Amino acid sequence: MDFFDKLGDRLIEVGREVSDRARDVSDSTKMQYEIRRKKQELDEIYKDLGRKYYEDNKDSADDQITAIRETLAEIEEMEVKVAGFKGGRRCNKCGAVVPMDSGYCNKCGAKLDDSIFEDESEDAKKAEDTEETEEVTED
Numbered sequence: 001m002d003f004f005d006k007l008g009d010r011l012i013e014v015g016r017e018v019s020d021r022a023r024d025v026s027d028s029t030k031m032q033y034e035i036r037r038k039k040q041e042l043d044e045i046y047k048d049l050g051r052k053y054y055e056d057n058k059d060s061a062d063d064q065i066t067a068i069r070e071t072l073a074e075i076e077e078m079e080v081k082v083a084g085f086k087g088g089r090r091c092n093k094c095g096a097v098v099p100m101d102s103g104y105c106n107k108c109g110a111k112l113d114d115s116i117f118e119d120e121s122e123d124a125k126k127a128e129d130t131e132e133t134e135e136v137t138e139d
């Protein structure tokens with residue numbers, strides 16, 4: 001009986017060790033998940049900080065600021081083109097691309113009347129002129 005008692009104790013002990021290890025593994029998995037989540041949070045904070053820094057230093061000659069400025073300009077240029085392809089137009093107030101038949105900007109809520117549309121046409125014409133000039137230069 002003594003032997004079986006000891007065996008029983010040992011089995012309980014082994015069971016406890018196994019479950020301790022399982023708990024460690026699951027704690028470690030949880031912690032790794034937590035670490036990933038924290039790093040993502042940190043990335044978001046860095047991004048916000050970067051945006052804020054950019055807003056405060058827009059005119060700086062810093063390489064990264066310049067890269068952001070150029071990328072934003074490229075995006076804007078493409079958005080104007082896409083708006084044109086889609087038969088849309090851009091809101092004069094916030095720059096959002098909205099369908100041509102929209103009465104109001106779906107981003108900022110500005111009223112899109114015909115005077116805005118006329119401005120947009122001029123912008124589109126200007127963009128075309130620039131394109132033509134570029135083509136001539138290339139030839």
Ligand SMILES: [Zn+2]
Pocket residue numbers: 091092093094095096105106107108109110
């Ligand atoms: Zn808008």
